[in-house]
Amino acid sequence: MASMNSPGPNSPPSSLGIHITGPNYASLTQRTSEDDDDFSDSEREARSQSRRTMGPSHGIPMISMISPTSPGNIYSKQSPPEDKSYFSPTLSIGARSPFARRPDTLYSFGSNTVRPRSDSMTERLIAHRAMQSTQWKVHWRTPMLMTCSFVTGVMLAIAQHLLYKRLHHMEIADEEKKVLYVLYGRALAYLCKVAFGTCVVLVYRQRSWRTFRSRALTVLSIDHLFDAVENPSLFGNWEVLSNAPIAVMIALVFWLIPVATIIFSPGALTFGTFLDREIVNISVPNLDFSTESWKNYRVPNVTADGMSQRAMIFYNTTDPAKEPHREGWFDYYDQPSAELSRVAILLAYNSMSHPNTMQGARQAMCGGPYNCTYEQTFVGPGYQCEEVANGVNDDKKLAELGAPFNTSLLVPEGRYIYHANIDMGDYSRPQKNVTFQKGRAGVPDGPIPDDLGVFKSEPVLWIGYSVNSTESLVKDSPYAVNWTHRYDPHVMRCVHHETRYTVLWNYTEPSFSATATKREFLSPVVDTNFSRFDDGLTNEDDPQPVANFVSPRTNVQLYKKTAAYHAMGQMLRTFLRGEVGMEAPLPGPSYAQPESDITKTRLVDKSSEPKADLQTELEDFYTDMILSLLSLPTMLVVQNDTTQVDRTRYQPSFVYVPVRLWQCYVPVIFITFLILLFGFWTIWEDGTTFSTGFSRILVTTRNTTLDDISRGACLGNDPFPVELMHTKLKFGVLGEGTEMDYLGMDSVQSVGHCAFGVASEVVPIKKGVPYAGLQRRRIRQEGGNEE
Template sequence: MDQPNKVKVIFSNSDSSTEGTALTPDLDTSLESDNASHCRRKDYQWSVHWYLPFMMTLLYISGVCFAIGHHLYYQSMEGENVDKSEWPIRFGIALAFLTQRCFVGATQGAYKQYTWCTLQKTSLRISTIDALFVGSTNPIGTLNLEFLKKATSQFLLAAACWLLPLAAITTPSSLTAMAISGSKPCKNVSTIYFLKDGDFNDDGTNVKGKENLRRVYYWDIIDNNTTTNRETYAMPTYEFGNLIDLALKSTNGPLAGPNPCGPKTVNCAYTIQFDGPAYTCEDKADFDGSTNQTLDMFPPRGEHVYSASPIVNYNHRLDKLGRPVQWANLTTKDPMYGVFTREYPIWLGYSFETTRPHKGPNNTLWPYELEHNIIKCTLNYARYEVTLGFMDGKQVVYNTKVDAKGPLLPEGQQMEPSNKEYAEYAAYHTLGFRFHQYIQNGIQKYNSSTRTRSDSRIGETTLVNRKSGMSVPRQFENKFYELVLSLLSRSEYRVTMTDYPCTLETGIQVWHYQPFWLLLPYGIAAGVALLAVGTGVYAFGKVGYGMDTGFSTILAVTRGNKELDDLMAGYSLGCAPLPKGIMKTRLKFGEVVDDQEYQKGNGGERKAGFGTEGKVRDIRVGERYH
């Protein structure tokens, strides 16, 4: 028969050592005696392991970070349109849950450590100790008078664990959806601004504050051999030429400017005012003879269904750059160079078919009568008052009020470069010239069924019916207004006003964040958790090492105590509840003394654990316990 394995075991303490032999069953022989000795009887080193305080601190810092993240997320939602309302609320609830769980976790870490501080300084009934071990998670367990009386600090820490989750109730509701209406300041409302003579330095550069603005025309600087030079109109800028093409071809009104109502809060309206040029048109019975236009040009005698007086290189008017043709014959030293002597009106004639049968000549070509309209349009100084806004991200012009102040250049007057209004006049002249240049000349139609022919660019605009090719009556003024308003689309032609009155339409749902109802509960929770962490740090220092309330800790502190074995005889199954007599037994955690060993004079074996009053002494920091 095989002999049982013999394992040499050495027990040691600070005073003595004993050596013996133990019989073990057939185990793996790799479990040598040194390893067994190390695992079973390792002296405890007095120090706080990094894990417990690190986790307690990490949880607290994580809670603070989640709280700050919650605040920043809700802050970013302020004023945003409510598109999918469920997701911001879900994110908020998730952040609130993580925040309170981190704060509760840090507080529970402090609670567990302070539990052992309490158990070392006072003896408590087993029923109270039960309550201590579950107090941070089971509030009913703390309904114990002795708990409240002898473990007040524990009770407060437990209460913190129960109440901290309340922070997750109020904080998600700090972000709400609300309907906004009424008037409030809008940021970055833009209006149109034409540079004036006072906006330039002597070298032609813009004055401070208007550096980003640009003219719609180029200019020449003429050396007068004096202290001041003379600036004269040269031609429209290429950038403005591109804008003209886009604006006059637009089928959706004026080109949109920047949205001042926010990136998503788009349903709003506001009114801007500015000075600018405007054409005013009046009906005439016939042309005045200053152009090559006559009533005979129109059906049924003629073929023109639209005619606009030419402006470029006609009858010694303007060249293709918008300058009076007389300038070409002058030197820059001539005092008349750069002087405007006349602003030419636009003479418009157009025809459209009626539903009345035509009984006159050429009725085979034109079966229905045509009506003819003659209009004279004059360029004026004007004051604009425009109500516009944004709806669903698109610009809408609600109302345009134009108050004409008088002709841009009255008959018999002239505009000289030395005039303080020259720069403003040149800008207005540029807009009028480019508009006139676009719609000049005519559209011909041989009869009612043939296609139109055109030598005018007006067909590229919405002023012409795309189906019939006939001009749309009385839209010339409005089309020029759209051109002027399109200047808002370019930053070089607009100025920005801050805190401008803006009316927001009723029914727009936007997110509204009330930081008070998030920062207050989180501030209280963070403060309470910080006090709890401080209490935990104090407990680490008081006890001298880190402890937990898990099974492994309970196993370590209850082993080998014959007194407890006798007390719990017959209850090793752990059935609950235990008899009241047992539950009323008072225990304390400390140094359990073996009286027989003390009587031998060697002090006995020092061991920490639970014991009844009189059977345990206070833990002595720095001593070795086995």
């Protein structure tokens, strides 16, 4: 078929006559009076008014043409409307090659051509669809997708929680693995967004179609509703906001879901430091004084790393060089070992309030770079002190116990603020009543006395001290002549005991502490007492009972342990022995006169005066001196012991805060669940499900009014005609009269058709009505027959 506007090279010669009939319209066919009988009086009046007001250009005038070469076919040519301003200018195109005309045809506005359908499959499809009608049922796919997407979103949120929980406090040194785990979490967050977003979108589609059915909206607003999940312009359209508030809220939820899932939920997993705490059993050094009971200085004790362990004491022996190990020989106590002296001196002079420790003690005790605490129990020597005098002239109990002095020696009556008598009944060195071989100190020369090396008694510490109360003396005080403040004298008595210690170690960087939480005094080291002369003085040479003496000949193991305890006490007494005098402030000047090594220790304050709580300080000082043995791992008494250690450390790792994750997901899950329920209710109320794909637009825009008003905009390109964007449309059933006008009274069957249209031509869709849609146009054959 050739174009009628400009003949092409293959067009028939102009001499061939073309028979032109009167103009017909594709959209409005001529009606007969019989046809009008099918309408009611009101409908006929409306059609009559429409014919009077409608100009000839309101249809599409078509000129019927018959070609001499094919008289059996009828061709049509579009006739331009008289009112040139009604439509946009038509597009003039060039000539097209002629092709055969089939009875069933389509046409395009302004193309001046009629194109045939030549696809047999399409013809069969048309024939099949001719008897179909709408099926009112809820298809399973959309509800299933809505449910599955919601459940999937919840499962993905739980999976993200489990992943983060597994990573919580996990120490990962590999940086690539750290990044990989973070990406896993973000991937789960993104998939959660997709799942929840899919559920919301499916519900939104159902609700948007409900809006199209109930409200007449401009094409611009319909565009915004269709594009709401892709283009946020919807939220700036007041018409949509006011006419479709529910759809807008659902769309808003869709846009906010990524904020909660993708942006904030990964923030629940951070990377930082955390306090790692664990309770483990670790081998830590402890004290075991019983090891001294089996020590033979002739046989070295070598550790696994080749170090020789050191004893706490040096021994003398009765074993002569000429006759080694002759019958009756024995070893006996001489003095503290050099290692013990070094430990004691370092503790006494460091002025710290804790025992000495070895280098790297925290890591060694805690089993690594940790802070730790643990408790240990061991048995060792300890001084049990009690106060026997408090205040001036409080001497009664002192006399009963046979104290070597009373409070008269102490300030304010005496000149001493510190006085110690700590050597009464001490082990003598060298031993009495024996001569020794030259060149071999300690080896007796001649008969060996029965009491050689025997511990008959353990010295009792008698310590007196005065404490400045900082309270000024009254003028009538007898001591106001020399003293400005009241001094309170105290006397304490300390007895050496075998003691069970419970010690709490606390290694917390950068310092540590060791606190004796419990001291259980078991028995005196040497359980003897001094007798007295008739005048009441103490007889230091006759301790009783003799049965409690500790001899190196009878019980060697007990003797060596007692010797170790005695050596430990001897080192303490080294720093307590002596006095500290005090010059009175009147006439002055007042100053301390130290004659004791106690002023070199932490037992005195800055003015060299004894501390107010000297009794407690002395017990703690001696405990710390004992615990300082652990600073020298080569000491024989230092033995490893498995102990339960509570250790902590700050280490870099993932830190997961579950509440942050669920603060993001709980609102999303809850709101999405409500939207899901609302979607089910909408589907049940509508009786069917909807979608927004091209197929749905294809079948819901079949309306001649839309064909007419969209003329000149069929390409769909920008800029789109403004008058179309502001045209209001509504989705519904085309009104009966309008539909018959669109289809032609004599060319269709009277069936309902659902489509977008202007508000005046549509009526509401009724649930359950079997709408069939447009029927096939009947092609008028030249012989006047219809298909």
